[in-house]
Structures are given as structure tokens and as C-alpha cells.
Amino acid sequence: xxxxxxxxxxxxxxFGCTVGQESEAIRTGTYFDLIELLDQQIAMFExxxxxxxxxxxxxxxxxKITLKFDSAQQWKDELGLFYQADxxxxxxxxxxxxxxxSVGNGNKKVIDSAKTEKPTVRSIEYNYSANQLKSIRIxxxxxxxxxxxxxxxxxxxDVKQGKSILSxxxxxxxxxxxxxxxxxxxxxxxxxx
Numbered sequence: 001x002x003x004x005x006x007x008x009x010x011x012x013x014x015f016g017c018t019v020g021q022e023s024e025a026i027r028t029g030t031y032f033d034l035i036e037l038l039d040q041q042i043a044m045f046e047x048x049x050x051x052x053x054x055x056x057x058x059x060x061x062x063x064k065i066t067l068k069f070d071s072a073q074q075w076k077d078e079l080g081l082f083y084q085a086d087x088x089x090x091x092x093x094x095x096x097x098x099x100x101x102s103v104g105n106g107n108k109k110v111i112d113s114a115k116t117e118k119p120t121v122r123s124i125e126y127n128y129s130a131n132q133l134k135s136i137r138i139x140x141x142x143x144x145x146x147x148x149x150x151x152x153x154x155x156x157x158d159v160k161q162g163k164s165i166l167s168x169x170x171x172x173x174x175x176x177x178x179x180x181x182x183x184x185x186x187x188x189x190x191x192x193x
Contacts, residue, residue: 133164
């Protein structure tokens, strides 16, 4: 029961509360289009209807669940933190520097790094093997006098028929607030039949 309360609290902390109709943010297309990639993956999941196997660990307590989604919106909600990490938003056109690094054997990394401490998305790293996307690593950090949080978000892809298909993802982080216990969490999710 305690773990279910922690999961609910964590969900609120991770995804926040929204009231009313959200307007779509103006997107610039300056950087890698993470939103388009996620939308393409979800479109495939809507057809294939894979299961999602999740293992959540909060302050040392673990819970495992299996989910089947009926709609694209459920997948979007599940991947909400990745959608929030989009850096193609109005006002961020010059906030990041992009560099491409060859790491040998046909592998490369493309990294978008924040130029200042202001953006909460500190960096996004795209890893490719033979020009196929293999993983994305996103570092998020926000700090103010009341709270401090750090998150690492990862998307992992398998290459099938020449396409990168999302096979798993993970989210881990630490959160501390004044007058509250520190929260350490990790989520590992695998997408399968």
C-alpha cells in the first residue's frame, strides 16, 4: 500500500497537473525532432498493440506491472517526460550547441548541449550505429531555493527492417524539496508482445 502511495506521489511529481485545454507550443525545427520520432513510434504501437512491462523503484521499494494500451493518447501519457524534453520550442532556437562526434566502427554521437544554466534540459545525446538511431539520452536539471531535481531519460531502439524501433526506455532521478524527504526513483520499461 505504501508503494502505491509513493507511485501516485511520483506520478504527480513527474508529470505535474494540467488544468483545462493545453495549447500546442510553437515548434521551431532547429534541432532533432524528438516529437516526430515519438509520434512515429506510437503510430506503430497503435497498429501492433505491444505490451509494456514496467519496473518502478522508489526509495528502494520495487513494483512490477504489465500494461496494454488502447490508444495513442495512453502511449503519449506514458512517454510524457520525453515529450516535455523537446528543445524545438520557441525561444530555444539558439539555446543549444550541436556537435557531432565520430566514435569509430561506423558509430557516431550527436549532442545538443545547453549553452547556459537556464534551460532545464541540459543535454540530449543521440547515438547512431551505421546511421541507425540506437539510443537517446536526455539529462534534465532544475534547481531553485525550494527544490532541486535531476533526471536522466533514455530511449533504446532495435533496428528492424532498416528502421529504428523503440524497444525500451528508462527514467531515473533524484528530487529534494525543503521540508521533504529526498526522493530517488528509477523506472525501466520494455516494449514487447
